[in-house]
Structure formats: structure tokens, C-alpha cells
Amino acid sequence: MPPTAPVVHGAVIISAIETAWREIRRRFDGVPDICVTTPPTTGAQDPTKCTALRTGRRFERYGHLTMQLQVSSGTLGLGGRPMMEGLLHHAAHGLALTRRIVDVSGGDRRWHNKKYGSLAREVGLVPPARAAKVIGRGRCPLPDSEAEKWAEVIAALDATAAVQLKATIQAVAPPRGGRSGSRFAIVCECTPVPRRQQVTPHFYEQGPLLCGLCLAKFRPADSVVLSAQAAGEDL
Ligand SMILES: [Zn+2]
Ligand SMILES: [Zn+2]
Structure with a gap:
């Protein structure tokens, strides 16, 4: 990234x-x-x-x-x-x-x-x-x-969240000419441990991905390694 x-x-x-x-x-x-x-x-x-x-x-x-x-x-x-x-x-x-x-x-x-x-x-x-x-x-x-x-x-905060989400996707998007796009991790809101999967930017952008358990939309885990290490550090 x-x-x-x-x-x-x-x-x-x-x-x-x-x-x-x-x-x-x-x-x-x-x-x-x-x-x-x-x-x-x-x-x-x-x-x-x-x-x-x-x-x-x-x-x-x-x-x-x-x-x-x-x-x-x-x-x-x-x-x-x-x-x-x-x-x-x-x-x-x-x-x-x-x-x-x-x-x-x-x-x-x-x-x-x-x-x-x-x-x-x-x-x-x-x-x-x-x-x-x-x-x-x-x-x-x-x-x-x-x-x-x-x-x-609230609308302004939502807009900011959307902007940073887009930045996240762009940050993990493949260089031009990349064949399938580098995958990135997305997570849902299941507790205590969100479910996680790897997707391509294209697949992610095709439409919302819902978790059948928590019914939340999957979103990029962002700094994936860091957040995985930090999981469970707080209540
Ligand atoms: Zn879930
Ligand atoms: Zn308080």
C-alpha cells in the first residue's frame, strides 16, 4: 500500500x-x-x-x-x-x-x-x-x-467516510494494466471477531457485499496487518 x-x-x-x-x-x-x-x-x-x-x-x-x-x-x-x-x-x-x-x-x-x-x-x-x-x-x-x-x-461525516473509503480502494488498486487487480481484505461487523475475506477492487466495486450473520456491509480492513494485530486490544 x-x-x-x-x-x-x-x-x-x-x-x-x-x-x-x-x-x-x-x-x-x-x-x-x-x-x-x-x-x-x-x-x-x-x-x-x-x-x-x-x-x-x-x-x-x-x-x-x-x-x-x-x-x-x-x-x-x-x-x-x-x-x-x-x-x-x-x-x-x-x-x-x-x-x-x-x-x-x-x-x-x-x-x-x-x-x-x-x-x-x-x-x-x-x-x-x-x-x-x-x-x-x-x-x-x-x-x-x-x-x-x-x-x-452527519451527512458531512458520512461524506468524509466515503472519501476515505475511496482512498483506501485506490490505495490497493492495481497499477494500470494489472490483470486481475491485487486483492485486499474486507471485514464485516461480526463480534467479537469480524469475518474477513480477500476481494479484488473490481469485485468490491461491483456492489455492496453483505454479511449474512451481522447483516453489515463488508468494508476494507484498510491497514490490514495493523488492525489484525490490534484486534482485541480494547473493549
Ligand atoms: Zn458479519
Ligand atoms: Zn464516556
Whole structure:
């Protein structure tokens, strides 16, 4: 794979996330700035899970509190709406930071307490009535009525995901005159281990490939070797 592909992904992803975040800050007072990092592995992690975007790093930049979020191309590839939910999830954490509210606890800070639930509600997410095991009120979905208010932002995130997907395909496309095209790996969303297969760019571009188990579309595994090594490193 040409070395330029991950760089292109990184720049495109960062600017899309920063744009979405600017809109979040415009709508909600007290959400701090973010700094986006793109991890070297491009494995997809469900962005609505706190740990997918969280790095836990925060610092002062130009005198402002700044939180760091990580977004891989695979994670963004899961779609604009889950990404939006994930960003709002962290916007609620940002409010907690600004207001010095303790919203998570536990050794790995995965327990989201009732105060987190209230902050999530402020940004339009719906906290569960009861705390779940381990994560407490960590899963706060973005309802359709709220998602509508973010339609343009979600569309922009989807467009970015499409651009980077195309870049991935081009990065693995054969040189002109290649006979069958070099194969690349595609993965579905089966958990805990996505199913994986090798396809040619032509075969992939002919139409969507669906997994009969998870019913998700297969998409390029991208930096295949790296994501395979990283599989299972996070929850
Ligand atoms: Zn969280
Ligand atoms: Zn599957």
C-alpha cells in the first residue's frame, strides 16, 4: 500500500471531526476544545462506546482546556450517525470537565454515574433509566428527533467516510494494466471477531457485499496487518 494513504486519511478525518466539534461547541456552552488524533491502527471500533474515542488525555492549549479524542478511519467508516453520537457522548464529558464534575469512576474510569447521565441529556442524548453493568449510564443513544438536528453534520461525516473509503480502494488498486487487480481484505461487523475475506477492487466495486450473520456491509480492513494485530486490544 502506498505510504501516502494513511496520511490522507488522517488529515481528512481530523478536519471532518473538528468541523463537527465546532458545531457542537457553537450549540452548547462550556464544551471544551478538542485535539483529534488518528491512531495508526485503522480497525473499526463502535464510536458510541466511550473507549473507542477516548484517550483520557487533556491539556491546556492557548490557555484553553483541550481534550484529546482518537478517531480511526475504520471507526469513522461505521457511519456519521454513530460518530455523531460518540462525539456528543464526549461533549457531555467535556461539560463535566469544564464544570469540574466527577462523571466517571472506577479504576479504568468506565463507570458513568448519574451526573454523567444528566450531562448527556443536556446535549440531547437519552441516558438509560437504570445503570448497566460496568459502564453505568455510559450508553446514551442519540434519538431520531435529535439526530435530525444534526443532519448536515452527519451527512458531512458520512461524506468524509466515503472519501476515505475511496482512498483506501485506490490505495490497493492495481497499477494500470494489472490483470486481475491485487486483492485486499474486507471485514464485516461480526463480534467479537469480524469475518474477513480477500476481494479484488473490481469485485468490491461491483456492489455492496453483505454479511449474512451481522447483516453489515463488508468494508476494507484498510491497514490490514495493523488492525489484525490490534484486534482485541480494547473493549
Ligand atoms: Zn464516556
Ligand atoms: Zn458479519
